[in-house]
Amino acid sequence: MVNVPSGRIVLSDRRTERKWTVDVAACRMSAFPITQSQHARVTGLRPSASAGERFPVESVSWWDAVRFCNLLSEQEGLAPAYRLFDGEGIEWESSANGYRLPTEAEWEHACRAGTTEPRYGDLDEIAWYRANSEERIHEVGGKQPNAWGLYDMLGNAWNWCWDIYDAEIYDTYRVLRGGGWYDEHWSCRASVRRRSHPTFRMDDVGFRITRSDPAA
Template structure:
């Protein structure tokens, strides 16, 4: 995993035209999204229709990603980050645990930008698989150029679930995902583009990436 330095990032919500600054502690972030091969090795089941083992796993819900993080932590001898209620409706994160977890929205955007100030960290065709160059399918991870912190596929290929709730007052339990995908138009593949859905939602261009607290 890549150690991301501490810093700060400005998040914004274009719907209500507001922005806020978040302090980000140093943390670990995987250089690529979770692959089908890794997902299968832990869950003993696969997801998505693409047969490439090193393609990002897709058709996984936010809840699936939480379960994977806890199981991978167990397999790795690490302390689980997530405490899940018996009915599965309440999930609490222990930020001090050393296990695997989803990045927060602020961590994700901060790591995606990697010190840059624009909407993207490079020219889109060289860093991302998206609607115009993907030929209608997901691709193996790490085949486009990384950002300056060595992170691949932060834009394009698959959207990535984050930990955060989107807006409890308006959308209830909906969670954030970021980054654009192989099916997304160019305008949706940027560091500040925010999307959301129910934590049980699954689709063929949505996966996730692992983080760990330091």
């Protein structure tokens, strides 16, 4: 987990051409996407399509990621961030000190690491994507981190975020950020938003975790 300082980020949506500003509080974020070995240690499960201890865990739904956060919190004696109800009910306990998914504002703020360009470095140096991945996933940390010490923010595996993408059009679909190993270069940019149903599992989608308390 690394410290992400507070800041302000302008989010944008290409479909609606809408822009909105979000103030982001300081937090801590995992330096790498959650790996298959970490996921197995917490849950006992190995769902990924491509096996590798240091590969990002993938083929995990948004709900799988949420449950991982709560399990890890409980195992470390922290207050779970999410209250789960029957069916698809969920509440985020914002005062809890446990692990959670980043909001998309937190994710983009952390990805940019103080920069204003579409990427925090040369894409071939910072990301696994279609042009250099040999169309397969890779171990985390194989490319250069951003200025705040976060690896694989772009490429390798998309990251689930907490937010609903667009409730009016897409109902409960959740936000994905970052691009993956099979994506073209234009999908691997800090501002790109993708969506998926929270129950869907895909071999290029994983997640990283966040905690609200920067001193934790």
